[in-house]
Ligand code: SF4
């Protein structure tokens with residue numbers, strides 16, 4: 068049975084980029100593409116040609132050969148103000164806030180989990196819901 072994580076604490080740690088260095092896909096909504104393209108002064112079409120891999124019903128960032136993300140540099144994310152919803156909402160993804168076990172597992176690489184202020188469960192759920200809405204194909 069899935070149990071909602073309780074008493075979540077979280078505060079992103081300055082200088083940390085661990086979540087960006089994990090293996091996995093960064094999925095994109097249509098608005099994620101438009102926002103990031105605009106931030107970089109590109110058209111959505113040009114952004115998509117360069118950075119996006121599109122399948123029948125999903126889009127994700129292409130992964131460069133030498134790192135985990137085109138936008139990751141030592142100092143952090145170069146598109147931070149316009150980063151994809153998935154990146155912005157982390158770690159309040161449905162699969163993490165709805166499972167104590169998954170939350171604890173993710174906390175092994177995210178030093179911000181378990182630190183900082185107590186997060187209202189309602190707030191965490193709201194963010195998880197935003198994630199579901201942004202990527203309906205992932206949460207059917
Ligand atoms: S791993 Fe956690 S603390 Fe580090 S940048 Fe990501 S969210 Fe912040």
Ligand code: SF4
Nearest residue numbers: 087136138139144154
């Ligand atoms: S888009 Fe930015 S926040 Fe998301 S994985 Fe890449 S570097 Fe990290």
